[in-house]
Amino acid sequence: MAVAALVAWVVTALGGFVMLARWISHGGLRQQHVGPTRFPAGLVFGHFGLAAAGLVLWIAYLLADIDQLAWAAFVVLLPVALLGFAMFARWTGARRRGAVGVAAGGTGAAAGAEPAEQALPVPVVVAHGVFAVTTVVLVLLAALSA
Amino acid sequence: MDPRSDLGKHPVSAVLAGPYGHPFHPILVTVPIGAWVAGLVFDVASHVVASPTFLTAGSTWLIGIGIAGAVAAALVGFLDLLAIPSGTVAFRTGLVHMGLNLGVTAAYAVGFFWRRQIDLAGPVPIGPLLLSVAGLAVLGLSGSLGGRLAYRYGVRVVDEATQASGFTAPADAGSAQRASRAQ
Numbered sequence: 001m002a003v004a005a006l007v008a009w010v011v012t013a014l015g016g017f018v019m020l021a022r023w024i025s026h027g028g029l030r031q032q033h034v035g036p037t038r039f040p041a042g043l044v045f046g047h048f049g050l051a052a053a054g055l056v057l058w059i060a061y062l063l064a065d066i067d068q069l070a071w072a073a074f075v076v077l078l079p080v081a082l083l084g085f086a087m088f089a090r091w092t093g094a095r096r097r098g099a100v101g102v103a104a105g106g107t108g109a110a111a112g113a114e115p116a117e118q119a120l121p122v123p124v125v126v127a128h129g130v131f132a133v134t135t136v137v138l139v140l141l142a143a144l145s146a
Numbered sequence: 147m148d149p150r151s152d153l154g155k156h157p158v159s160a161v162l163a164g165p166y167g168h169p170f171h172p173i174l175v176t177v178p179i180g181a182w183v184a185g186l187v188f189d190v191a192s193h194v195v196a197s198p199t200f201l202t203a204g205s206t207w208l209i210g211i212g213i214a215g216a217v218a219a220a221l222v223g224f225l226d227l228l229a230i231p232s233g234t235v236a237f238r239t240g241l242v243h244m245g246l247n248l249g250v251t252a253a254y255a256v257g258f259f260w261r262r263q264i265d266l267a268g269p270v271p272i273g274p275l276l277l278s279v280a281g282l283a284v285l286g287l288s289g290s291l292g293g294r295l296a297y298r299y300g301v302r303v304v305d306e307a308t309q310a311s312g313f314t315a316p317a318d319a320g321s322a323q324r325a326s327r328a329q
Contacts, residue, residue: 017224021228024228029158045162048162048221049162052162052218052221056217059214063213063214
């Protein structure tokens with residue numbers, strides 16, 4: 001169970017890395033003050049930093065087999081999930097507005113000012129969410145049975 | 147200043163990757179390097195002392211500490227990789243540096259669970275010992291690529307005008323730094 005959680009966690013992280021790389025390369029950071037992105041850098045990196053800290057805790061739990069570490073990792077995952085949901089809500093909202101813009105005859109100039117998160121591949125977003133939920137469930141089950 | 151190389155100098159997140167001119171990745175890598183070098187010293191020493199239990203067990207702990215530290219260093223290092231423009235020599239060097247280090251960390255993870263099977267009363271067997279030697283060798287190679295990224299390509303290093311402010315007389319340093327910032 002604990003190893004399955006690690007695998008799910010790492011797969012989730014890989015999806016996160018892909019999305020972070022695309023968000024930054026499409027100007028997510030440059031758009032912070034004047035651009036159209038709806039992802040504040042604090043939200044993105046808060047999610048990343050807490051998830052990273054939780055992953056290190058989970059690996060420490062696997063290596064040292066100290067039960068409290070499993071619970072610590074689970075507690076860290078809760079705000080990670082909240083921040084992730086916040087980004088998902090903002091992402092779906094932006095996509096809906098983007099679709100409306102195209103339907104209303106969005107021009108090339110409007111496309112050039114797209115929020116960086118529009119570049120996130122839909123399958124990666126969906127897989128990231130599915131594996132993230134799986135990770136949280138597996139971590140909770142592993143902590144309960146620790 | 148070439149704006150492409152200037153991109154690799156700024157953090158994508160100052161909180162997580164360290165502020166401009168003070169990256170966190172170089173200090174974090176000292177944890178796995180130190181732990182794994184000490185682990186190999188323990189491995190060799192376990193063949194020398196009369197009662198090696200503490201060295202054999204301690205070496206496994208050091209490898210575990212190194213793995214946790216390596217994951218932390220990797221996550222911060224990944225952020226520095228994202229600061230480098232893709233499609234450049236520096237970015238490709240960073241990818242190789244990352245790939246080798248992830249391979250080394252995976253090898254140490256195998257070594258950790260391998261060592262859980264061994265008899266703690268005796269010295270570290272030759273198999274896991276050689277795995278650690280190989281891991282450190284690749285780590286050295288990968289570390290040299292990290293050195294190239296910092297010292298040759300200047301990734302996460304401040305611009306040269308700011309560096310020059312360190313070579314003025316102390317009384318002038320403050321004004322030189324202000325001047326370089328104003329540029």
